Amino acid sequence: MSSAPREVFWHVYIPYEVFVDVCHYMTEIGYKRTIGDLTGTVLREWPLESRRKGKAGGSQMRPITSGYQWKRLFLPEGTMLRTVFKHRSYVAQLNGDQLLYEGEAMTPTDFANMHGGARRNAWRNLWLLFPAEHEWKLADDCRSTRPSRTIRKDEDVWR
Structure with missing residues (x-):
């Protein structure tokens, strides 16, 4: 009998003001999931989005030349x-x-x-x-x- 892999969690520290702002915004837009779910989604998507922008020439990490x-x-x-x-x-x-x-x-x-x-x-x-x-x-x-x-x-x- 095989069991599903157990999910492992990690604590992430963020500034209190950011936490409060995000919680207020989640309430304002009616976001129904937890802030942990949101954090996981953002951290999962950020590298993918950054790589996609980099390949398209829209990387935010390019040097400032003008x-x-x-x-x-x-x-x-x-x-x-x-x-x-x-x-x-x-x-x-x-x-x-x-x-x-x-x-x-x-x-x-x-x-x-x-x-x-x-x-x-x-x-x-x-x-x-x-x-x-x-x-x-x-x-x-x-x-x-x-x-x-x-x-x-x-x-x-x-x-």
């Missing part, structure tokens, strides 16, 4: 920039290597000063939303505090 270099801060393509003036928000987005606001290419400083005058500090007046992130960050908090580094002409920068 974006905007703003002094010592690199803004990858898809980054959104937001400024607020007189309780109104204005949003620009990086498309390729250009920052576009209403179809017009500009610098972050131009965008910050477009509304509110020409003396605004873009680092302190722009909020950034990077691709695949969910929280806006003040540009000033994102820039490097390390001193500038210069590269000699004969230096190998790919080391």
Whole structure:
């Protein structure tokens, strides 16, 4: 007499906030299975989906090659920039290597000063939303505090 293989379970630790958000969403959409079933499904499907996207050229793990270099801060393509003036928000987005606001290419400083005058500090007046992130960050908090580094002409920068 043969018996079915016994299922083995493993504990997975996730941040409490993620757990609560997922539970609320499961309730909201009427998901009837357990969070353990959902976790198993997601973990089973993720490698398959990633491999499928990789073969189709849509891998999310490809290197970032386009974006905007703003002094010592690199803004990858898809980054959104937001400024607020007189309780109104204005949003620009990086498309390729250009920052576009209403179809017009500009610098972050131009965008910050477009509304509110020409003396605004873009680092302190722009909020950034990077691709695949969910929280806006003040540009000033994102820039490097390390001193500038210069590269000699004969230096190998790919080391």
